[in-house]
Amino acid sequence: MRIPGIREDVVEKLKFMFEPDSVAVVGASRDPEKIGYQCLRNLVEGGYEGRIYPINPNASEIMGLKCFPSVLEVPGEIDLALIVVPAKIAKRAVEDCARKGVKAIAMITAGFSEIGNKEGEDEIVRICRENGIPLLGPNIVGIANSWKKCNASFCQSLPYAGKTAFISQSGALAIALIGWTWLYRVGLSSMASIGNKADVDFSELILYFGERDERTNCIAMYIEGLDAGPEFMEACRRVSPKKPLVALKAGKSERGVAAAASHTGSLAGAPLIYSAAFKQCGVIEVNSLIELFDSALALSLQPPMLGDFPLIITNGGGAGVCATDAAERYGIPISDTPPDLRESLRKYMPEFGSPKNPVDITGMGTADKYEGAIREALAHPGVNGLAVLYCHTAITSPMGVAEAIYRPYSELKPQKPIVAAFIGGSECEEASSWLKERGIPTFPSPERAMRALSALRAYGKIRERFGGAGAIKRA
Numbered sequence: 001m002r003i004p005g006i007r008e009d010v011v012e013k014l015k016f017m018f019e020p021d022s023v024a025v026v027g028a029s030r031d032p033e034k035i036g037y038q039c040l041r042n043l044v045e046g047g048y049e050g051r052i053y054p055i056n057p058n059a060s061e062i063m064g065l066k067c068f069p070s071v072l073e074v075p076g077e078i079d080l081a082l083i084v085v086p087a088k089i090a091k092r093a094v095e096d097c098a099r100k101g102v103k104a105i106a107m108i109t110a111g112f113s114e115i116g117n118k119e120g121e122d123e124i125v126r127i128c129r130e131n132g133i134p135l136l137g138p139n140i141v142g143i144a145n146s147w148k149k150c151n152a153s154f155c156q157s158l159p160y161a162g163k164t165a166f167i168s169q170s171g172a173l174a175i176a177l178i179g180w181t182w183l184y185r186v187g188l189s190s191m192a193s194i195g196n197k198a199d200v201d202f203s204e205l206i207l208y209f210g211e212r213d214e215r216t217n218c219i220a221m222y223i224e225g226l227d228a229g230p231e232f233m234e235a236c237r238r239v240s241p242k243k244p245l246v247a248l249k250a251g252k253s254e255r256g257v258a259a260a261a262s263h264t265g266s267l268a269g270a271p272l273i274y275s276a277a278f279k280q281c282g283v284i285e286v287n288s289l290i291e292l293f294d295s296a297l298a299l300s301l302q303p304p305m306l307g308d309f310p311l312i313i314t315n316g317g318g319a320g321v322c323a324t325d326a327a328e329r330y331g332i333p334i335s336d337t338p339p340d341l342r343e344s345l346r347k348y349m350p351e352f353g354s355p356k357n358p359v360d361i362t363g364m365g366t367a368d369k370y371e372g373a374i375r376e377a378l379a380h381p382g383v384n385g386l387a388v389l390y391c392h393t394a395i396t397s398p399m400g401v402a403e404a405i406y407r408p409y410s411e412l413k414p415q416k417p418i419v420a421a422f423i424g425g426s427e428c429e430e431a432s433s434w435l436k437e438r439g440i441p442t443f444p445s446p447e448r449a450m451r452a453l454s455a456l457r458a459y460g461k462i463r464e465r466f467g468g469a470g471a472i473k474r475a
């Protein structure tokens with residue numbers, strides 16, 4: 001049911017959804033194959049320290065926890081009820097939650113508007129709204145909060161911890177991408193699966209993560225369709241000067257629109273309208289899941305790029321050419337190194353190197369040469385952002401170069417962004433993870449590094465446009 005405008009009280013109450021002190025799993029199952037068992041196990045094994053109440057009238061104990069036949073029998077308060085009973089008994093479960101005074105509901109149960117059961121869905125929303133209970137879903141995978149260690153979902157684990165809040169209109173995608181957060185070290189503060197968004201909508205989640213959640217400094221969204229467009233834009237306008245918002249709008253092709261309609265009942269709408277709206281309200285649009293994750297990684301770790309001069313430092317001419325092409329494609333064209341900087345960079349390369357942009361310290365570029373060049377670039381006022389590219393050679397170890405990047409970065413604490421690309425095998429992968437854990441977004445290709453830097457420039461422009469002009473430190 002469309003929201004009647006942004007509800008500030010709902011935004012406020014979302015703290016019970018994402019930072020609950022107690023969770024009831026309504027439909028906690030004894031059967032390890034069932035979703036209701038997995039949700040309970042995720043809370044217990046994820047290390048959640050709040051109170052957990054399994055609700056099941058047919059069981060007395062699951063995983064050593066006492067079961068209650070209904071939320072009404074629970075002795076303490078319930079912040080979040082995670083509903084995992086079939087659709088036909090979900091309404092009864094919601095009525096009990098209302099009677100109990102449950103503060104928020106996340107409903108995993110499918111079988112509502114996405115299959116034409118709009119009436120059943122509206123009935124549940126009506127009960128929740130009459131009782132002031134925010135409802136997330138139905139038809140979701142659940143929610144996860146990594147710092148609270150609250151995995152109220154049937155995702156395989158908590159996400160890798162970090163500062164991006166991920167709002168996904170696809171539950172299955174959210175589950176799969178939790179794996180990516182570990183693999184690519186893209187840290188999430190929270191994950192919210194929004195499903196049919198029968199009640200709580202994108203706008204309210206954006207405002208919660210944007211204005212009330214200090215653990216979040218970037219919001220990433222997978223969107224199939226919006227049905228409360230003006231509210232979405234209002235929320236983004238409010239948040240974008242403070243925290244970056246990045247979105248992947250899926251369902252752009254003719255067949256994609258139809259697929260989105262049958263997936264979450266969404267009206268995917270004309271792609272150009274979405275792109276124009278994103279621009280107006282300060283949302284950075286990306287075109288693939290990889291771009292969404294890469295941009296979120298960079299935006300959550302680094303300050304925006306204020307100004308149009310990125311410098312590229314590389315030990316491989318080819319990597320520099322690829323990065324230059326990518327930079328132009330992504331809207332941050334490369335121009336010549338200022339003469340004074342050119343002069344000082346000369347010290348860190350052989351005669352046949354090039355101090356032009358890209359700065360090529362050549363295959364003879366050892367870790368100390370990288371470090372010297374990086375120090376010069378970070379200290380130069382004309383450089384607005386830095387991309388360090390490294391091709392694995394026999395004369396340098398990836399970890400040595402990683403340290404050569406990190407040392408000046410941690411000492412100089414620059415108010416300008418830095419990204420890196422480590423091109424090579426497993427040793428590069430290891431060095432990349434080491435850098436990411438220390439706040440430097442690192443990618444396996446020059447193109448991905450430049451795409452990430454372009455997201456930081458896009459956010460710099462948004463901050464300039466909306467008035468939040470000063471650079472902000474994110475790491």
Ligand code: COA
Pocket residue numbers: 026027028029030031034035036055056057058059069083084085086087089093108109110111139140141170171172
């Ligand atoms: N209150 C609480 N629990 C109750 C109950 C009640 N009133 N009545 C029955 N239960 C218990 C059942 O006894 C069962 O536990 P048990 O296995 O120990 O007997 C448990 O609740 C689950 O009920 P069950 O009927 O077995 O449901 P299910 O596990 O087969 O399916 C859903 C429930 C919610 C998972 C299913 O209906 C569904 O919607 N699946 C799709 C979910 C999905 O994909 N969401 C979108 C993700 S992207």
